[in-house]
Amino acid sequence: MSEALANLLNETRQFPPPAELAAHANVTVDAYAEADADRLAFWAKQADRLAWSKKWDEVLDWSNPPFAKWFVGGQLNVAYNCLDRHVEAGRGDKVAIHWEGEPGDTRTITYADLHELTCRAANALTDLGVTAGDRVAIYLPMIPEAAVAMLACARIGAAHSVVFGGFSADSLSNRIQDASAKVVITADGGYRRGKPSALKPTVDEAVANCPSVEHVLVVRRTGEEVAWSEKDLWWHETVETASAEHTAQPFDAEHPLFILYTSGTTARPKGILHTTGGYLTQASYTTHAVFDLKPETDVYWCTADIGWVTGHSYIVYGPLSNGATQVMYEGTPDTPHKGRFWEIVDRYGVSILYTAPTLIRTMMKWGEDIPAGFDLSSLRLLGSVGEPINPEAWMWYRQHVGRGELPVVDTWWQTETGSIMISPLPGVTAAKPGSAMAPLPGIVADVVDDQGQSVPNGGGGYLVLREPWPSMLRTIWGDDNRFIETYWSRFEGMYFAGDGAKKDDDGHIWLLGRVDDVMLVSGHNISTTEVESALVSHPSVAEAAVVGATDPTTGQAIVAFAIPRGSTDIAGEAGEQLIADLRNHVSKTLGPIAKPRQIMLVPELPKTRSGKIMRRLLRDVAENRSLGDVTTLQDSSVMELISSGMSGAK
Numbered sequence: 010m011s012e013a014l015a016n017l018l019n020e021t022r023q024f025p026p027p028a029e030l031a032a033h034a035n036v037t038v039d040a041y042a043e044a045d046a047d048r049l050a051f052w053a054k055q056a057d058r059l060a061w062s063k064k065w066d067e068v069l070d071w072s073n074p075p076f077a078k079w080f081v082g083g084q085l086n087v088a089y090n091c092l093d094r095h096v097e098a099g100r101g102d103k104v105a106i107h108w109e110g111e112p113g114d115t116r117t118i119t120y121a122d123l124h125e126l127t128c129r130a131a132n133a134l135t136d137l138g139v140t141a142g143d144r145v146a147i148y149l150p151m152i153p154e155a156a157v158a159m160l161a162c163a164r165i166g167a168a169h170s171v172v173f174g175g176f177s178a179d180s181l182s183n184r185i186q187d188a189s190a191k192v193v194i195t196a197d198g199g200y201r202r203g204k205p206s207a208l209k210p211t212v213d214e215a216v217a218n219c220p221s222v223e224h225v226l227v228v229r230r231t232g233e234e235v236a237w238s239e240k241d242l243w244w245h246e247t248v249e250t251a252s253a254e255h256t257a258q259p260f261d262a263e264h265p266l267f268i269l270y271t272s273g274t275t276a277r278p279k280g281i282l283h284t285t286g287g288y289l290t291q292a293s294y295t296t297h298a299v300f301d302l303k304p305e306t307d308v309y310w311c312t313a314d315i316g317w318v319t320g321h322s323y324i325v326y327g328p329l330s331n332g333a334t335q336v337m338y339e340g341t342p343d344t345p346h347k348g349r350f351w352e353i354v355d356r357y358g359v360s361i362l363y364t365a366p367t368l369i370r371t372m373m374k375w376g377e378d379i380p381a382g383f384d385l386s387s388l389r390l391l392g393s394v395g396e397p398i399n400p401e402a403w404m405w406y407r408q409h410v411g412r413g414e415l416p417v418v419d420t421w422w423q424t425e426t427g428s429i430m431i432s433p434l435p436g437v438t439a440a441k442p443g444s445a446m447a448p449l450p451g452i453v454a455d456v457v458d459d460q461g462q463s464v465p466n467g468g469g470g471y472l473v474l475r476e477p478w479p480s481m482l483r484t485i486w487g488d489d490n491r492f493i494e495t496y497w498s499r500f501e502g503m504y505f506a507g508d509g510a511k512k513d514d515d516g517h518i519w520l521l522g523r524v525d526d527v528m529l530v531s532g533h534n535i536s537t538t539e540v541e542s543a544l545v546s547h548p549s550v551a552e553a554a555v556v557g558a559t560d561p562t563t564g565q566a567i568v569a570f571a572i573p574r575g576s577t578d579i580a581g582e583a584g585e586q587l588i589a590d591l592r593n594h595v596s597k598t599l600g601p602i603a604k605p606r607q608i609m610l611v612p613e614l615p616k617t618r619s620g621k622i623m624r625r626l627l628r629d630v631a632e633n634r635s636l637g638d639v640t641t642l643q644d645s646s647v648m649e650l651i652s653s654g655m656s657g658a659k
């Protein structure tokens with residue numbers, strides 16, 4: 010890339026924290042100064058929020074970069090920190106999880122219950138021959154057993170590798186093989202979109218090619234008929250009959266905790282390795298700081314799937330290590346009706362909601378009448394993660410979910426970073442819609458140009474991290490060289506995140522999307538995010554995706570796919586008129602260089618199961634190519650809809 014990323018969008022709205030929240034916030038502005046004065050002492054203090062069996066000798070060993078060791082010599086047990094210590098402190102009766110299945114069945118699980126289930130699962134896994142250092146693959150729907158399985162692995166020092174319930178047998182098999190997992194924990198199925206969706210057949214197919222797998226533990230969720238082999242064991246016959254007595258052994262701070270595969274754009278997924286002490290320190294601290302979580306009074310809900318890193322850090326390890334009460338929901342947001350999420354907020358009195366831009370834009374498309382039909386007055390803080398949140402989606406979230414007064418924290422991070430890195434602090438930051446604002450205390454992030462020089466305020470370039478952080482990935486499982494090449498070779502001594510970013514005139518950080526997605530139009534780098542945000546700022550657009558398609562004149566040309574809002578008329582001429590309006594609207598908002606060559610009105614966009622738009626597939630459509638790999642799509646029929654809409658388009 011020959012020049013810095015374009016910096017087109019100019020957003021000036023800013024919202025200070027509510028006075029009440031600021032007055033009682035867990036973390037105040039002093040945290041920044043404290044961390045600046047002594048970053049390692051700051052992290053040591055956050056590590057002290059956990060229970061250690063043996064205190065560390067050294068906070069950070071960075072003598073062999075990029076291989077970091079945090080809290081060297083320290084020992085702790087992650088499950089003990091998430092469960093036992095709350096029970097021992099007399100909080101065993103406190104609800105850990107209000108679980109709701111998609112069909113409407115519910116379970117209330119206290120910390121004592123969760124502790125007992127985890128102890129049984131730890132004993133069962135041990136009986137099956139799983140020992141510290143082994144790997145266990147987890148392929149489950151959003152049921153409490155998913156959290157139990159993860160915690161049981163952590164308890165006995167086996168690394169878990171959670172694979173999204175939506176992945177194919179091939180993807181599952183590759184991940185099991187790469188980690189040489191000894192046991193697979195799965196279910197007969199789960200509920201999605203109003204009906205049972207089988208998982209076990211996929212596991213059977215995958216495991217057929219995985220000689221490392223000795224046992225498959227199967228949770229009965231749907232009760233549907235499943236094929237059975239000699240490796241298979243029912244969870245209820247194995248775990249629920251195992252002893253509830255289990256003493257957690259401490260593990261070294263750098264003992265592997267989990268592997269999580271990022272799908273990435275390349276064929277071979279990367280097994281991101283996280284370890285014990287640093288990971289839990291930062292997952293736990295950021296939950297406390299960014300969500301201002303008050304375990305005594307808050308009801309927290311993160312809508313992510315457990316198969317995504319957000320589910321690891323902000324359903325399991327962050328909230329549970331803080332002793333939170335949380336909601337866990339199995340299904341889709343529109344089953345059996347489009348108000349399902351708001352009904353859940355209303356029913357459980359959710360006070361902190363953490364969700365993804367894709368969901369907010371879907372809610373925008375459905376219209377504000379839907380959240381307006383529920384009592385959302387329990388909410389006090391809103392969070393967003395997964396993609397850049399367009400300013401209008403941010404405003405809609407604040408307005409229609411947050412009563413026009415709640416803080417919205419836009420949190421930037423990655424599977425690789427393990428925890429939130431860049432985000433407003435809800436009691437401190439005057440947030441700007443669409444900006445992740447500033448690195449958290451103890452984090453050193455920057456935006457640099459091609460040469461790795463820090464860009465001045467107002468400039469754009471690449472997001473980097475200049476100093477190691479506690480929950481950083483330690484390597485790519487089994488491939489140290491790829492770890493170095495992917496993240497540490499682009500700029501000397503810095504972690505390359507792969508995201509474009511800009512600093513505004515105040516030095517606040519705006520994420521511009523993956524560097525691979527940046528478009529080069531007549532010699533100008535234009536970010537997909539900014540054009541998408543301009544489209545979403547039009548009152549008739551709920552969601553948009555933009556790609557650069559090869560163009561004989563301009564090198565690349567901007568092709569946009571836009572989903573109209575609920576009531577918008579797009580039939581015949583009305584549609585033509587809207588497209589013309591939208592092209593002009595983008596041109597007016599960002600400048601003529603950003604005017605899309607072509608805009609398609611579509612009913613849906615292709616997304617991964619974690620809600621990220623798959624621009625690669627849209628590029629295939631825009632350039633009239635046959636489609637690439639669609640196996641990671643949330644809903645593969647979407648591409649047929651879009652492709653058929655494209656035929657005949659200019």
Ligand code: 6R9
Nearest residue numbers: 394395396397419420421422423424508520
């Ligand atoms: C947590 C998670 C990481 C990529 C990341 C970036 C995008 C996540 C974002 C964001 C802008 C935010 N991303 N949060 N972009 N603003 N608040 O999503 O992890 O699945 O590994 O994805 O997601 O592009 O590099 P992961």
